[in-house]
Amino acid sequence: MLSDNKIEKIEQHVNLLKDKPGALLPLMHAIQDDIGYIPEESYEPISKALSLSVAEVHGFVTFYHHFRTKPSGKHILQICRAESCQSMGSENIESYCKEKLGIDYHETTEDQLITLEPVYCLGNCACSPAVMIDDEVIGRVTEDKIDDLIQEAKK
Ligand code: FES
Structure with a gap:
């Protein structure tokens, strides 16, 4: 309600x-x-x-993927799925995030901390693969960087 x-x-x-x-x-x-x-x-x-x-x-x-139909978590982690990021391994980052967080796209972790969403170009192609957490764009993302982001989000 x-x-x-x-x-x-x-x-x-x-x-x-x-x-x-x-x-x-x-x-x-x-x-x-x-x-x-x-x-x-x-x-x-x-x-x-x-x-x-x-x-x-x-x-x-x-x-429109941009619009959410359910409340999001405290943080929104968006993974770029557009061409440049795909060519630089964003699919691995995507799988890693899904596994690490235990959720799929458009879902939120049980603790309500992180909502995972796809995005189609963050304007950061030169530093692919890129993700965005809340308003911060992060380039040249690795699994270690994802671990850091998740740790930071939990603080
Ligand atoms: S394709 Fe990912 S930032 Fe442009």
């Missing part, structure tokens, strides 16, 4: 953006930036305000 505070925030964003052309995308960004994800409870008010079906809103949210 969504808190009244979150419902209020969603309504504020909807009211602020509903009349702008192409409002759906900025609205999704605003909601996720504010409360961390796009709750299912937001689909109906959004669909009413933008004259869309709930299924269309749901389809939009789930189409």
Whole structure:
């Protein structure tokens, strides 16, 4: 059940953006930036305000990897899966992270500390493979660096 505070925030964003052309995308960004994800409870008010079906809103949210439909952990670890990073071994980093954290993409560790997400280029191709934890981009990632990141996140 969504808190009244979150419902209020969603309504504020909807009211602020509903009349702008192409409002759906900025609205999704605003909601996720504010409360961390796009709750299912937001689909109906959004669909009413933008004259869309709930299924269309749901389809939009789930189409874009960027949008989360569940609350994230305290830290978000994003692994670049784009071409340059792939050519420099990001698949190994990806497997290592999944194994080490015991989760797959779009999942959060049991202790609610880390959410793992894929990302498609962090603009750091010259230092591939790259990951981003919260707002920090890290290049030339190795398994040891991943261990350090996870240790740091646990502090
Ligand atoms: S391809 Fe990974 S940072 Fe650009």
